[in-house]
Amino acid sequence: MNRKRALVSDTFKVKKRKTGSEKFGVVDDHGDGQGDIKSTIMDLMTLFPRKLFNDAVPQIVLKHQLYSIHDKTMVDKEVNKLRESGSLLMFQLGFDAEAFGLVFASDYKAKVLAGEEGKVTRATVEKFLEKVVSKCTDLSFSKDKMLREFLFTDSEITQLVKSGVLTVRDAGSWWLSIPNTGKFIKYFIQGRKAVLGMVKKSKYGEVLKDDLEQRRTTSHVKFHIKYHISDIVGAELVESVPTTSGTLLRYVDS
Numbered sequence: 001m002n003r004k005r006a007l008v009s010d011t012f013k014v015k016k017r018k019t020g021s022e023k024f025g026v027v028d029d030h031g032d033g034q035g036d037i038k039s040t041i042m043d044l045m046t047l048f049p050r051k052l053f054n055d056a057v058p059q060i061v062l063k064h065q066l067y068s069i070h071d072k073t074m075v076d077k078e079v080n081k082l083r084e085s086g087s088l089l090m091f092q093l094g095f096d097a098e099a100f101g102l103v104f105a106s107d108y109k110a111k112v113l114a115g116e117e118g119k120v121t122r123a124t125v126e127k128f129l130e131k132v133v134s135k136c137t138d139l140s141f142s143k144d145k146m147l148r149e150f151l152f153t154d155s156e157i158t159q160l161v162k163s164g165v166l167t168v169r170d171a172g173s174w175w176l177s178i179p180n181t182g183k184f185i186k187y188f189i190q191g192r193k194a195v196l197g198m199v200k201k202s203k204y205g206e207v208l209k210d211d212l213e214q215r216r217t218t219s220h221v222k223f224h225i226k227y228h229i230s231d232i233v234g235a236e237l238v239e240s241v242p243t244t245s246g247t248l249l250r251y252v253d254s
Helices: 033-045 072-084 105-115 122-133 143-149 154-163 182-200 209-214 225-234
Strands: 088-092 100-104 140-142 166-170 173-176 206-208 238-243 246-251
Touching: 033 072, 033 100, 072 088, 088 105, 088 173, 100 105, 105 122, 122 154, 140 143, 143 154, 154 166, 154 173, 182 206, 182 209, 182 225, 182 246, 206 209, 209 225, 209 246, 225 238, 225 246
Parallel strands: none
Antiparallel strands: 088 100, 140 173, 166 173, 206 246, 238 246
């Protein structure tokens, strides 16, 4: 199987995936898929180190991490349902076009409002959360839409960018964003590179998943190692191979 791909800056790019359950460890979802996906998101969020960010950042799961556990088609379908119901928000994280962060709406709003306490921008941010975040599933917004549909002024848009709930996409448009995620992205990329390196440096570039989970990590890995394992498996930066000893993770050379 030809699995050529480039890692972001050769190390951080999420691979375009095939649909179906061809990969070992993928759950063939039946029944209440939405409940299964939501439960998996909640489980992965327990691995998110809130104290590392002084509890100022909502718990973030990357969409492709779910692909390490569930069928991709099911994930995409059920994530969309959760977004349409208003319980889940999705964000383009910026370090890779295929990296989408998932956050529960209630957690996002609580963290954003806590960060706006006592600031002159709070009223504008509250308006944004109510008129836009609660009613729209778009990942980005044009200036025309912000002005004409949501009735924000240029000054208010500037306040939203300053508050971190919008970030510039290009001239005249903005991504919906999570405030204070710079440190998250830095630590996530740093940890991914370190854990991927652990697999690469293992004998033959292979290691049992259970063994990797038990390994001591360096100071470069700030998150739980299982958080990074679900990332590199879901992003197809390693192969998951069934063996009699358990799941084998194999480094995929570019």
